[in-house]
Amino acid sequence: MPNALVRKLEGYAPLDASDRERLLDVCEKTVVIEADRYITRIGDSPKDVVVILEGFAVRSKLLRDGRRQIFAFLVPGDFCDLHVAVLDQMDHDILSMMPCRVAQISRDAVREMTETRPKLAKALWWCTLVDEAILREWLVNLGQRDAEQRIAHLFCELHTRLHAIGLTTDGSFSLPITQNELGDTMGLSAVHVNRSLRSLRDAGLVSFRGRVIQIPDVERLQHFADFDPSYLHLRHGPAAESPVPLLRQA
């Protein structure tokens, strides 16, 4: 099984063999987290940095009045809280959407890696900057696009990111999300999400089979959503060699 983290980082910049080994070493200690559990919570100062190796999770924040905003989907290879190595305190929650296998890297290990391995440091920085670029694009999404385009844009992004780690087949990928969560992501009510999904389906832009999203014509959806993948800063085109497996749904 390929290591999702190594794979992702190598997609950004070449690493030394010793860097690669250090990463694998540091991902040795893995844990399985069941669905719908907090991985870290706001205010935590976790002693380890968590990397998703299998499964999906979300970053989110709960408001006083019970509303919730999701601001990122975490897929295999993504860091949950690299922040904490620098900022000490989490300013949002991270929740598993399905059973996840994660690696826990000690803060000391992160510090050691960033302080003594410039290439790794650069790769981690790259991750952070891509996360930031994604946030900016989501802001464009919420600020400027209507419900249908917003949702379509999210699907395009997820398709591209999942394709890059081999988690798509043709235009389809598995996404274990409720319409409610989709609403919390898009700043829409669940009802309106439902109607927008129907419109997208009626327009033949996407279709759904259980929790699988199927995009019959990726280019058409991208055009509809005004999606331009350059903000994802992928170095080379999506590589689909050996997929990172998902854990079986519990």
Add this chain to the structure above:
Amino acid sequence: MPNALVRKLEGYAPLDASDRERLLDVCEKTVVIEADRYITRIGDSPKDVVVILEGFAVRSKLLRDGRRQIFAFLVPGDFCDLHVAVLDQMDHDILSMMPCRVAQISRDAVREMTETRPKLAKALWWCTLVDEAILREWLVNLGQRDAEQRIAHLFCELHTRLHAIGLTTDGSFSLPITQNELGDTMGLSAVHVNRSLRSLRDAGLVSFRGRVIQIPDVERLQHFADFDPSYLHLRHGPAAESPVPLLRQA
């Protein structure tokens, strides 16, 4: 005149004297940019990293249909494009909102600093992470709050950030922004921004004198906007010693 960058970084983590000197050294070369000019543009690979020393700027992105989203206000001490030292290509524009004095730091100097000065590297990383935290909070803002709360929240954030660099007096600060730009920031039409501003003023939450925003009761506005400054990760309370001066408006 204190250096806004040094001041900001020291607000995050203590620096060595030699780090501080290196920073001052590297900010030696400054340039004044007039109002409403591109500082960098999407697709650019600027050879220098730009830091705002005086004045305000915005990050923004233009959509195909002419709509625009602003996703950050840059104030003295903020980096325009630290990204570029790692990602090579800008994925958005940066525009001056008023005459700005900026320092241009070569990519090599940034690389040298991050690779040989761990404390500085950490401080720069801190900057990036705070930028990211602000983006997340803006996402909450656009996704979950109505027009009035959104605008109030932005004012609270700017007040806090500007207070931290000594650019407020009592509850007031200068903000050279049009209602149109405010709309592009908040995902609202200029007309609706206008009406929302009127409501806020009628409620006595803020008032305007020219381009100066006055918050009569900061706590009340913060409560109204559901504003919690912890996402800004300021280490110590706002320090108001010697303000960073603004250039006279052109």
Add this chain to the structure above:
DNA sequence: CGAGGAATTGAGAAACTTCAACCGTGGTGG
């Protein structure tokens, strides 16, 4: 004084929300 950009206002339309009901499915306990 005139020009141009920004702010303001009104009115009608579109997007989105809320509430409430109903359906389908999968899991659980008897």
Add this chain to the structure above:
DNA sequence: CCACCACGGTTGAAGTTTCTCAATTCCTCG
């Protein structure tokens, strides 16, 4: 094995927020 329950999805209808268009005023600058 079946009744029941809970949760997510679906739909209708009415209400609210926000948008667009268009006209008017205000301000600043030349």
